[in-house]
Amino acid sequence: MSRIMDIMIAPSLLASDFGRLAEAAEQSELAGAEFLHFDVMDGSFVPNLSMGPAAVKCLRPVSKAIFDVHLMIENPDQFLESFAHSGADIITVQAEACVHLQRTLAQIRKLGAKAGVALNPATPLSALDYILDDLDLILVMTVNPGFGGQEFLPQMLDKIVSVRERISRADHPIHLEVDGGISKETAGIVARAGANVLVAGTAIFGCWDGIASGIRTVREAAIDGMKT
Ligand code: DX5
């Protein structure tokens, strides 16, 4: 039995001003965000392009946060080394993009990073069968990946509950991360369902009151949700 239940916030740089990434990284850390989430897109697995290992490398000296790299790319194996050497602490691959998923996860750990797997909304939980031992993080996508600012899919709540059950049976700690449409309206219900790492882009970098306020608002909503 193993649980990691402290709420951690992972601001998604995808929603930040790409001309001021360093500032976004610094402000997030100063405001207490434990993670910094990098959305990597290849224009093939998802219909959008974003950033690569260079962004991770350039931001590494300005932040001590846990660098949480979410690869929404085909054939991620070819870039694992590059992201690990650039300073990624966690590398998460999409289960749908991996032919030899167990090997990919083992390779991530061999490179010295924590290994994560992300499940698209329509991907069944059976994708986790036989790989729990190889995982440090499970990312439940609460939107279809590709873009920030999409609406949270409420049907993912049952999935979060089921993933939390599986994690509670594991004999090592595994984070349960959620990504997509997380805001003050949804943070409470995902935390109550069992998520402990909340990715938020628009709710943080689009917050009218600033990044720190966005982080505080999401965290407070999550903690409130766990109390009810
Ligand atoms: C979606 C990305 C998310 C995205 C979340 O493909 O994986 O990390 O940036 O953005 P918001 O919080 O705006 O839904």
Ligand code: ZN
């Ligand atoms: Zn993401």
